[in-house]
Amino acid sequence: MQHSKQFQDIFADPKAYARRWKEKTGGKVIGTLCSYAPEELILAGGALGFRIVGGSGSISKADAHLQSYSCSLVRGALEDALNEQLDFLGGAIFPHTCDSIQRLSDIWRMNAETGFHLDVVLPVKLNTQSARNYMAAVMRKARTDLEAVLDKIITDDDLQKAIGTYNGIRSAMKRLYTLRRDRPGTIDGSDVHAIVRASMVMDRNDFLNSLTQVVESLEQQPEPESKTGKRIFFSGGVCNLPDVYSVIESAGGTVVGDDLCTGFRGLTGLIDIGGDPMDAIADRYARRAICPAKHSGITRRGDDLVRLAKETRAQGVIFLFLKFCDPHAFDYPYLKSMLDAEGIPSLLLELEEQIPSEGQFRTRCEAFMEML
Amino acid sequence: MNNPDKPIDPEREKRKIKSVKRMKDIMTHYYIDAKTTDQTGKKVAWITSGGPVEPLIAMDVIPVYPENHGAMIGAAKMGVDLCEKAEEMGYSSDLCSYARADIACATVNGGPIGGLPRPDMLVCCNNICGTVLKWYEVQARYFKVPLFILDTPFNHTEYTKEAYAYVRAQLNEYIAFLETHCRKQFDFDRLAEVGRLSMAGQRLWQQVLDTAVHRPAPMSAFDAFFHLALIVTLRGTRTVVDYYTELLDEMKTRVATGIAVVPGEKYRLLWDNLPVWFRTRWLSDKFAAHAACLVADTYTSSWCGTLKYLDENDFFGSMAEGYSRVYINIGTDQMAGMVMDMVDKYSADGLVIHSNRSCKPYSLGQYDIQRIVQEKRGIPSLVIEADMTDARNFSESQIDTRIDAFMEVLKS
Numbered sequence: 001m002q003h004s005k006q007f008q009d010i011f012a013d014p015k016a017y018a019r020r021w022k023e024k025t026g027g028k029v030i031g032t033l034c035s036y037a038p039e040e041l042i043l044a045g046g047a048l049g050f051r052i053v054g055g056s057g058s059i060s061k062a063d064a065h066l067q068s069y070s071c072s073l074v075r076g077a078l079e080d081a082l083n084e085q086l087d088f089l090g091g092a093i094f095p096h097t098c099d100s101i102q103r104l105s106d107i108w109r110m111n112a113e114t115g116f117h118l119d120v121v122l123p124v125k126l127n128t129q130s131a132r133n134y135m136a137a138v139m140r141k142a143r144t145d146l147e148a149v150l151d152k153i154i155t156d157d158d159l160q161k162a163i164g165t166y167n168g169i170r171s172a173m174k175r176l177y178t179l180r181r182d183r184p185g186t187i188d189g190s191d192v193h194a195i196v197r198a199s200m201v202m203d204r205n206d207f208l209n210s211l212t213q214v215v216e217s218l219e220q221q222p223e224p225e226s227k228t229g230k231r232i233f234f235s236g237g238v239c240n241l242p243d244v245y246s247v248i249e250s251a252g253g254t255v256v257g258d259d260l261c262t263g264f265r266g267l268t269g270l271i272d273i274g275g276d277p278m279d280a281i282a283d284r285y286a287r288r289a290i291c292p293a294k295h296s297g298i299t300r301r302g303d304d305l306v307r308l309a310k311e312t313r314a315q316g317v318i319f320l321f322l323k324f325c326d327p328h329a330f331d332y333p334y335l336k337s338m339l340d341a342e343g344i345p346s347l348l349l350e351l352e353e354q355i356p357s358e359g360q361f362r363t364r365c366e367a368f369m370e371m372l
Numbered sequence: 373m374n375n376p377d378k379p380i381d382p383e384r385e386k387r388k389i390k391s392v393k394r395m396k397d398i399m400t401h402y403y404i405d406a407k408t409t410d411q412t413g414k415k416v417a418w419i420t421s422g423g424p425v426e427p428l429i430a431m432d433v434i435p436v437y438p439e440n441h442g443a444m445i446g447a448a449k450m451g452v453d454l455c456e457k458a459e460e461m462g463y464s465s466d467l468c469s470y471a472r473a474d475i476a477c478a479t480v481n482g483g484p485i486g487g488l489p490r491p492d493m494l495v496c497c498n499n500i501c502g503t504v505l506k507w508y509e510v511q512a513r514y515f516k517v518p519l520f521i522l523d524t525p526f527n528h529t530e531y532t533k534e535a536y537a538y539v540r541a542q543l544n545e546y547i548a549f550l551e552t553h554c555r556k557q558f559d560f561d562r563l564a565e566v567g568r569l570s571m572a573g574q575r576l577w578q579q580v581l582d583t584a585v586h587r588p589a590p591m592s593a594f595d596a597f598f599h600l601a602l603i604v605t606l607r608g609t610r611t612v613v614d615y616y617t618e619l620l621d622e623m624k625t626r627v628a629t630g631i632a633v634v635p636g637e638k639y640r641l642l643w644d645n646l647p648v649w650f651r652t653r654w655l656s657d658k659f660a661a662h663a664a665c666l667v668a669d670t671y672t673s674s675w676c677g678t679l680k681y682l683d684e685n686d687f688f689g690s691m692a693e694g695y696s697r698v699y700i701n702i703g704t705d706q707m708a709g710m711v712m713d714m715v716d717k718y719s720a721d722g723l724v725i726h727s728n729r730s731c732k733p734y735s736l737g738q739y740d741i742q743r744i745v746q747e748k749r750g751i752p753s754l755v756i757e758a759d760m761t762d763a764r765n766f767s768e769s770q771i772d773t774r775i776d777a778f779m780e781v782l783k784s
């Protein structure tokens with residue numbers, strides 16, 4: 001699709017984009033490891049948040065620090081950091097998430113040369129008042145810490161502007177996802193994926209402008225030939241594999257929604273405006289779609305998944321996890337049984353760095369589509 | 373067991389720790405109590421190994437530890453079966469084997485003691501890992517009982533005042549949770565007393581472990597793995613204090629009379645990570661054959677490692693810090709520092725690192741700890757790839773060869 005060319009370009013080489021951005025603006029690029037990174041603060045501080053979702057090649061240096069039973073995201077990210085692939089970073093921010101990222105932060109801090117290192121130790125529990133208070137306190141601390149490393153005061157005004165941008169992005173992404181749900185032929189899965197990935201790297205104000213244009217033009221397009229593919233919902237974690245979409249599509253499926261970590265999960269929830277900006281930011285973090293490494297009741301993810309699968313009228317759900325990802329692997333059996341109870345079939349695809357064997361992957365997808 | 377074909381070796385008899393029997397009795401009684409609550413009307417709470425047990429004791433709730441149960445399953449070599457069962461239920465074989473074994477066991481009441489008693493409530497403290505959060509969510513859905521989570525933020529480089537305030541507030545919520553589900557008022561005086569006993573137990577446990585600074589050591593980490601069960605499960609009771617007092621006496625006597633746990637002890641090693649429960653005997657014999665004694669470990673000392681943060685006069689208030697700053701809830705570099713302190717304290721000649729596939733928060737970072745200890749203390753180290761409960765992740769021949777090679781390095 002022509003509109004998404006610039007997103008595809010960034011997605012193809014996000015590092016080159018970040019380098020150019022840095023050269024052009026003289027600003028700092030900050031690597032982030034999770035969708036709970038305090039993006040609004042980074043933007044308000046005039047820096048560029050750069051989400052790290054894995055490595056770019058084979059692993060050698062990281063093997064000296066990480067056992068083979070850590071996920072490919074953690075290993076790949078460290079490999080890039082040790083290999084000077086991330087030398088454009090002015091710093092890195094580690095929100096607290098899973099056990100593997102928790103230790104990656106320590107190992108990174110001790111070994112990588114990527115500028116400053118900030119840990120944002122968020123609460124794991126999100127559904128109590130004391131957790132919300134702590135969330136807000138942690139965000140305030142992150143603001144002060146960022147001010148120190150960026151040598152810049154982050155004013156409430158800066159914050160309000162950043163909130164405006166992020167609310168804009170999240171609203172526009174919601175429209176894009178609605179389009180994809182209601183008119184699945186309008187945009188390819190891999191284009192949506194490229195847009196989501198660009199949202200984690202691109203200058204956020206530029207991104208908002210481009211995204212808005214794309215969404216508006218898509219909305220005005222005449223209804224496409226209705227796609228006959230089986231409606232598929234993706235559930236799971238980090239997925240930096242565009243091929244997944246083409247495999248699904250050539251197997252006769254159309255992706256109509258997702259709750260992926262590198263998908264819609266981080267883009268949910270708007271920030272209230274008008275009140276104290278820090279409280280409002282913290283509040284959204286507690287309300288947005290939850291990551292399995294966090295707790296907000298014992299069936300929250302299952303309830304959300306069933307609701308989304310129904311809303312998107314999904315005929316089947318495909319779970320996509322990285323091998324060795326504990327939080328997702330723990331949730332899988334109950335999520336599957338909640339879907340079973342609703343008569344929604346599902347398929348689990350555990351991914352390594354690369355699709356393990358394209359052939360096998362394709363066969364499984366095709367078999368699943370046929371079953372639907 | 374008395375094997376008539378095998379004459380009793382008086383040397384070996386002399387080295388046996390006599391308290392073992394009493395310990396077994398205490399644990400048997402404890403599990404009988406926990407499994408007969410339908411007669412006593414007591415409530416049972418399942419709690420994580422690093423969790424705040426003292427308020428439960430003060431409330432007369434019987435704490436039960438799935439991780440201790442996991443260790444028993446491992447020692448009884450029943451881990452593989454249960455783990456496979458969990459895998460059939462859809463749980464990935466890459467998940468913590470304690471969690472897998474426990475989740476499966478709950479559905480079949482299997483394992484060495486026919487399963488744990490059904491919980492009335494669940495208390496999960498994530499100071500050891502994120503795994504327990506997911507695991508307890510599974511059990512809360514399965515048993516349909518209330519779940520309390522004590523969220524203890526990780527301390528990468530600092531212990532923050534924000535984290536303190538958060539955990540402190542949650543302690544109040546914990547008490548309210550207990551009052552609701554036990555339908556009675558919480559007695560803070562009672563907690564103060566339990567807290568004193570808990571701290572006394574921890575101090576004694578540390579003293580027991582400290583006896584291994586003597587050369588030759590009267591006990592090894594393998595003994596500590598066994599005697600650990602009490603400080604984990606019955607912390608805060610008089611039983612623990614009495615038992616460790618006796619054990620300490622026995623250790624002191626052994627020191628005074630020169631009884632070594634490893635005859636002819638020549639090499640002193642430090643063990644890192646959980647035990648390999650289904651192979652403790654084999655490993656212990658293997659090292660002993662090289663005249664090597666594992667004099668200390670980072671695991672068993674975790675249950676007395678935060679005494680410095682606890683306050684006898686304000687036990688409740690100090691629990692926030694005590695439970696937040698435990699060994700694996702801190703940065704890898706701080707852990708390396710503690711390993712080096714132990715190397716110095718116990719005069720260790722080498723480090724044996726169990727890279728435990730099950731436990732990511734304990735194991736990831738070990739290579740850096742190994743490097744730091746090697747750089748700063750110049751002692752050799754060995755990495756053993758294994759798992760605490762799942763015997764499928766243990767290659768005996770490979771480990772056998774590696775231990776031999778490592779001991780050659782130490783001897784040269």
Ligand code: SF4
Binds near residue numbers: 099101238
């Ligand atoms: S994929 Fe899973 S294990 Fe890996 S970093 Fe993400 S949450 Fe952690």
Ligand code: SF4
Binds near residue numbers: 439503504732
């Ligand atoms: S072994 Fe590790 S991952 Fe498993 S429960 Fe214990 S601390 Fe958690």
